[in-house]
Amino acid sequence: MKRKVAKDVILHAVMIILALIWIYPYxxxxxxxxxxxxxxxxxxxPTKLTLEHYKFIFFMSKKLERPxxxxxxxxxxxxxxxxxxxxxxxxxxxxxxxxxxxxGGKAIFNFIIFxxxxxxxxxxxPLFVLIRKLHLLNTYSAMIVPYLMSAWGVFMMxxxxxSIPNDYIExxxxxxxKTLWIxxxxxxPLVRGTxxxxxxxxxxxxxxxxxxxxxxxxxxxxxxxxxxLATFHHEYASYVGPLLAGSVLQTIPMIxxxxxxxxxxxxxxxMSFK
Amino acid sequence: MSLRRREKALGWGIVSIYLFYTAIFWGYPFVWMLxxxxxxxxxxxxxxxxxxxxxxxxxxxxxxxxxxxNTLKFMLYFLPMVxxxxxxxxxxxxKMKYFKSFVALSFLVANVxxxxxxxxxxxxxxxxxxPINKFLYDHFGVTIxxxxxxxxxxxxxxxxxxxxxxxxxxxxxxxxxxxxxKSLYEAAELDGATRWVKFxxxxxxxxxxxxxxxxxxxxxxxxxxxxxxxxxxxxGPMNKTLTFMMYMYNTAFRRINPSYATxxxxxxxxxxxxxxxxxxxTVEKEVSIV
Numbered sequence: 001m002k003r004k005v006a007k008d009v010i011l012h013a014v015m016i017i018l019a020l021i022w023i024y025p026y027x028x029x030x031x032x033x034x035x036x037x038x039x040x041x042x043x044x045x046p047t048k049l050t051l052e053h054y055k056f057i058f059f060m061s062k063k064l065e066r067p068x069x070x071x072x073x074x075x076x077x078x079x080x081x082x083x084x085x086x087x088x089x090x091x092x093x094x095x096x097x098x099x100x101x102x103x104g105g106k107a108i109f110n111f112i113i114f115x116x117x118x119x120x121x122x123x124x125x126p127l128f129v130l131i132r133k134l135h136l137l138n139t140y141s142a143m144i145v146p147y148l149m150s151a152w153g154v155f156m157m158x159x160x161x162x163s164i165p166n167d168y169i170e171x172x173x174x175x176x177x178k179t180l181w182i183x184x185x186x187x188x189p190l191v192r193g194t195x196x197x198x199x200x201x202x203x204x205x206x207x208x209x210x211x212x213x214x215x216x217x218x219x220x221x222x223x224x225x226x227x228x229l230a231t232f233h234h235e236y237a238s239y240v241g242p243l244l245a246g247s248v249l250q251t252i253p254m255i256x257x258x259x260x261x262x263x264x265x266x267x268x269x270x271m272s273f274k
Numbered sequence: 275m276s277l278r279r280r281e282k283a284l285g286w287g288i289v290s291i292y293l294f295y296t297a298i299f300w301g302y303p304f305v306w307m308l309x310x311x312x313x314x315x316x317x318x319x320x321x322x323x324x325x326x327x328x329x330x331x332x333x334x335x336x337x338x339x340x341x342x343x344n345t346l347k348f349m350l351y352f353l354p355m356v357x358x359x360x361x362x363x364x365x366x367x368x369k370m371k372y373f374k375s376f377v378a379l380s381f382l383v384a385n386v387x388x389x390x391x392x393x394x395x396x397x398x399x400x401x402x403x404x405p406i407n408k409f410l411y412d413h414f415g416v417t418i419x420x421x422x423x424x425x426x427x428x429x430x431x432x433x434x435x436x437x438x439x440x441x442x443x444x445x446x447x448x449x450x451x452x453x454x455x456k457s458l459y460e461a462a463e464l465d466g467a468t469r470w471v472k473f474x475x476x477x478x479x480x481x482x483x484x485x486x487x488x489x490x491x492x493x494x495x496x497x498x499x500x501x502x503x504x505x506x507x508x509x510g511p512m513n514k515t516l517t518f519m520m521y522m523y524n525t526a527f528r529r530i531n532p533s534y535a536t537x538x539x540x541x542x543x544x545x546x547x548x549x550x551x552x553x554x555x556t557v558e559k560e561v562s563i564v
Contacts, residue, residue, distance in 0.1 A: 012370060015366055019377045019380035022383075023384075025392070041398075041401075041403045092288060092291070093289060096284065100284065100285040101282075101285075102281060103282060104285070121522070121539055122540065122543050125539065126306035126307040129303070129306050130298075146299050154292065211501070211519065226390040229390050244395075246394075247390075250390060250391040251388055257386075265382070266378070269446055270449035
C-alpha cells in the first residue's frame, strides 16, 4: 500500500513538471516581451520590466508600414465573419440533409464526405486563379469568401441533427413554426455542443491560417496579424523584443478562447474519431 | 401529396445554396486543377496543353526527390516521438487523480498556438544564444546548432511539432482508454497477466480506432507542413528542410510556374493518400467488446 502511494506521488510530480515544461515556451515568450533587449537571452527572471516593445509595435511600427493594431483588427474581423458564416450555413444546410425527404439528401451527404477526402492544399493554386479572375486579390473578400461554407461543418451538424428525435420538429410544426424557426429555435439549442465545436475549430483555423493570406494579400493595411508578423520577421529578424510582443498579441486571443471554451474543446477532441 | 412536394422544394431550395457555393469555390477550382496539371502556364495568356509533361518532369526533378526524402525523414522522427509521447501521456493521465485538468490543459494549450508565433518563439528558444543552448553550455560545455546544421534542422522542426501535438493526440488516445471497461483488466489479472501482456493484449487492440485516428492525423500533418520551415529555415540549410508545401509555394509564386506546382500538389496528395491506405491496412483492426 505504501509503495502504491509513493508511486502515485512520483507520477503526479512528473506529470506536473512536464506540464510546466510544456507551457515554458509561452511563459518565456510572455516574460521576454517585457524584458530590456540585452536581458532577453541573458536572464530568465528580468531585473527590470519595460513596455518599449509594446510601444514599438503599437505606435512606432506604423512608420515602418507595419500597422500591428490594424492587422490585429483585420484578423478579428476575418475570423469572426468566417466563423459566424460557417456556423450559420452549417446549421441551415444540415437541416434538409438530416430531416427532410427530398430525394437527394443521401447523395449530397456522400458528396460532402467525398469533398472532405481532398486535402485543402490541392486547391490553393486553382483557387488563387479564381480569386485573381474575380479581381479580388488584395481584398478582405479574398480571405473570407473561399471559407464561408465548410463541408466539415455541414457534416458535423448533419450528424448532430440525426441524433435528435423527429418529435421535436413535429411538435413545433403543430405549433405553426416556420422552417427557420425550427432550425434556429428548436434544433440548434439541442445541439449547442456541436455548434460551438464547429465555431471554435473554425475560428482557430482561420486565425492561424497563414499560407492563403500570404498568397492573396500584399497590402500591409489588409494583412492579418499572422502574415504581418511573418513579413516583419523577415525584414527585422533582429528586433527580437517587438517580434515577441507581436507573438503575444497573436497568441493571447487563442489562449483566452481556449480557456473559456476548454470543455467544448475537449469534447471536440473525443469526437474526432467515431 | 402537396405536403411532400413542398418538402421537396424546401429541401432542394436550402441545399442549392450550398451546391451553388460549392460549384464556384470547389468545383471550378477542381476543374482548373486538372487543366493546370496538364498544361504549361505562367498566369498570363492561354494555358498550352502538355500532356503528362509536368508529371514526367517531376519524377526527374532532384529537388522533388529531396523533398520526398525530407518528408520521410520528418515522419521517421515525428511519428514515433509523437505517438509514444502521446501514448505515455494518455496512460499517465488515466492514472492521475489530482491536477488532471491542469496537466491536460497545459499540454493542450500548445496546440492552439498560432503557427507564426510559435515558430518565432522556438526559433529564439533554440537559437545559438537561446535558453536551451545556454543551459547546455552552462552544464555540459556544448552548444547545438539546432537550425543551422543540415542534419539536425529537420529533427528540431519535428521536436517543435511534437511539442504542439502530444497533448492533442494524447487526449484522443485518452478518450479511447476511458472507454475500456475496468472489468477486462480485473479478469486478466485473475488469469495472472503481467502489465506488458495487459497493454499489448487489451489496451492496444481496444483503442485501435483512436490509434488509427492519431496516425492518420499525424501523417496528413507531415505532408502539410509549411509555416515552420517558411518562418525559420526558409527550406535550408541545403534544402534539407524543404517540404512539399514550401516547394509548391515557391514553384507557383516565386518561380511563377503554377502548372508544375499543381502537379506537385496532386502527386503530394497521392503519396499522402497511399501512405494512409498502407497504414490503415496494416494497423486498422475490427474491434468489438464481447
